[in-house]
Amino acid sequence: MVIVREFFCFEGLWGCFAMMEWEAAALVLSVRPYGEGSALVHLLSEEHGVSHGMVRGGGSRKQAPLWQTGNLVMARWRARLSDQLGGVTAEPVQSVGARLLDLPLQLAMVSSACALADGALPQGEPHPELFMRLIRLLTLIAVAPEPPPMAAYIRWERELLGGLGYGLDLSTCAVTEATEDLNFVSPRSGRAVSVAGAGEWRDRLLPLPAFLRHDEEEGLPDEWLQGMTLTGHFLARWVFGVRHQPLPAARERLFERVRKLTEPNELQSDEVSIAPEPDLDEGR
Numbered sequence: 001m002v003i004v005r006e007f008f009c010f011e012g013l014w015g016c017f018a019m020m021e022w023e024a025a026a027l028v029l030s031v032r033p034y035g036e037g038s039a040l041v042h043l044l045s046e047e048h049g050v051s052h053g054m055v056r057g058g059g060s061r062k063q064a065p066l067w068q069t070g071n072l073v074m075a076r077w078r079a080r081l082s083d084q085l086g087g088v089t090a091e092p093v094q095s096v097g098a099r100l101l102d103l104p105l106q107l108a109m110v111s112s113a114c115a116l117a118d119g120a121l122p123q124g125e126p127h128p129e130l131f132m133r134l135i136r137l138l139t140l141i142a143v144a145p146e147p148p149p150m151a152a153y154i155r156w157e158r159e160l161l162g163g164l165g166y167g168l169d170l171s172t173c174a175v176t177e178a179t180e181d182l183n184f185v186s187p188r189s190g191r192a193v194s195v196a197g198a199g200e201w202r203d204r205l206l207p208l209p210a211f212l213r214h215d216e217e218e219g220l221p222d223e224w225l226q227g228m229t230l231t232g233h234f235l236a237r238w239v240f241g242v243r244h245q246p247l248p249a250a251r252e253r254l255f256e257r258v259r260k261l262t263e264p265n266e267l268q269s270d271e272v273s274i275a276p277e278p279d280l281d282e283g284r
Helices: 104-120 128-143 150-163 195-204 221-243 249-261 265-271
Strands: 002-010 013-034 038-045 049-055 072-079 086-094 182-185 192-194
Touching (some): 013 086, 013 104, 038 104, 049 072, 104 150, 104 221, 104 249, 128 150, 192 195
Parallel strands (some): 049 086
Antiparallel strands (some): 002 013, 013 072, 182 192
16 A cells, blocks of 8 residues: 655645555446445455546446446546545456346356455455456456356355355265265255265255366256356355345346256246137127
């Protein structure tokens, strides 16, 4: 953090005050209107964690592309005091959303990841490893969006839990200490459970998809849904639940998109309302 001292003169008396200022690469986590024509942005940087700031003119068409969720910018934050709402300016470094306009699932992944980071990470608390992991995930989604890197996204949710101190232990069975056939996770402890160890309790356990234990596997939509159910359970219980908050709406929308991928195509017709043909003889 850079402290810049600015001098002032009042009735012949000279003094100074400190301006708190930093400049760093930052991810845009969220943006919303603020006042007339301005915007309130939440940024994530390596050294300063989550920071809130006001962007003058941030609501204009000219600046809107810069402040898209998931973008990497070179940001400058400045305020009189460290706990004040600072003013923010920035220059673009990497645009993510603009590359995914025709890919709604991938856009939903970006929105969900940023919303989770925004809601889960304490303001002003550095998490450099989580910052770098999120940059790698967003870059992967932007550069190699097909096929959708859902397995990488769900592994990032597991890493978010670990970075906040709520790591899942998927290495050995909580009951038998076995390292094979780990097909379940205890919803209470977050520890893996083998088929043999599950016994009569298997219906109360969470399914463990293989790609969460083996990074070389990508999984299929059914497994993605299992993975999101697993990480979502612990995010809701250990991270957002303790604050009496629901999971972010963007995360719920992504879950719903993945759920729809598991439905047979013929089930989609249930959503279509077919009106009866009009009686052409009526009224004659």
